[in-house]
Amino acid sequence: MGLAQLAVFVRPSTEGNVKTRLEPRFGASGATALYEAFVEDALALCARVRDAGRVDLALWSTELDGPGVGAWGRKLGVVPRLQPEGELGERLAAAFDEGLRDYERVVIIGSDLPTLPFRLIASAFDALESSPLALGPANDGGYYLIGASHGLRPRFEGVRWSTSAAFADTVRANQGTEIATLPPWYDVDDESDLEVLRAHLSVQPKAAPATARCLASLGALKDTA
Numbered sequence: 001m002g003l004a005q006l007a008v009f010v011r012p013s014t015e016g017n018v019k020t021r022l023e024p025r026f027g028a029s030g031a032t033a034l035y036e037a038f039v040e041d042a043l044a045l046c047a048r049v050r051d052a053g054r055v056d057l058a059l060w061s062t063e064l065d066g067p068g069v070g071a072w073g074r075k076l077g078v079v080p081r082l083q084p085e086g087e088l089g090e091r092l093a094a095a096f097d098e099g100l101r102d103y104e105r106v107v108i109i110g111s112d113l114p115t116l117p118f119r120l121i122a123s124a125f126d127a128l129e130s131s132p133l134a135l136g137p138a139n140d141g142g143y144y145l146i147g148a149s150h151g152l153r154p155r156f157e158g159v160r161w162s163t164s165a166a167f168a169d170t171v172r173a174n175q176g177t178e179i180a181t182l183p184p185w186y187d188v189d190d191e192s193d194l195e196v197l198r199a200h201l202s203v204q205p206k207a208a209p210a211t212a213r214c215l216a217s218l219g220a221l222k223d224t225a
Contacts, residue, residue: 012066089156
């Protein structure tokens with residue numbers, strides 16, 4: 001059994017299919033370009049984690065033939081896996097079921113976290129050495145990361161996805177199981193999140209280089225080239 005796996009959830013970069021809440025600001029093509037930049041930064045983070053220790057990577061996509069997916073898999077050196085149909089809990093459960101068969105610790109992140117720090121991924125894997133579950137709360141009431149170990153898959157019954165109750169619901173669904181809670185971070189879904197991202201990258205563009213360049217090209221951030 002391997003020590004650890006880091007998995008990232010993506011969806012094909014099809015116009016009208018990604019970052020739709022940012023389309024009023026950037027249009028469909030701009031929102032799609034921004035999502036592709038988010039993924040590029042997420043994959044760079046995954047590669048850093050892999051290169052720093054004994055961590056294998058996985059890429060789970062809602063489609064295998066959609067734009068970008070094949071290239072993202074090649075960039076990570078993995079064969080993309082297909083997320084099953086169903087709500088997010090069912091898709092996360094499938095990824096954990098597969099990962100925990102082969103790895104002692106599994107951490108899953110999404111693709112809307114371009115500035116997620118390396119240290120939070122490392123903290124999650126460290127926490128899973130002693131706790132069976134780990135959660136990283138997001139600014140919107142959801143979570144940016146979920147991890148499992150000791151062969152224990154998280155439960156997702158009753159979780160109200162895409163609401164401010166998702167984190168609390170997941171904690172409730174796993175009542176009785178020790179959960180390591182990580183420091184909070186932010187994901188980027190809407191205009192208010194975008195302002196947080198812009199403020200962050202205006203002082204620290206290297207936190208997400210691809211995203212910073214894309215925002216600059218869209219006129220939403222000073223040129224970082």
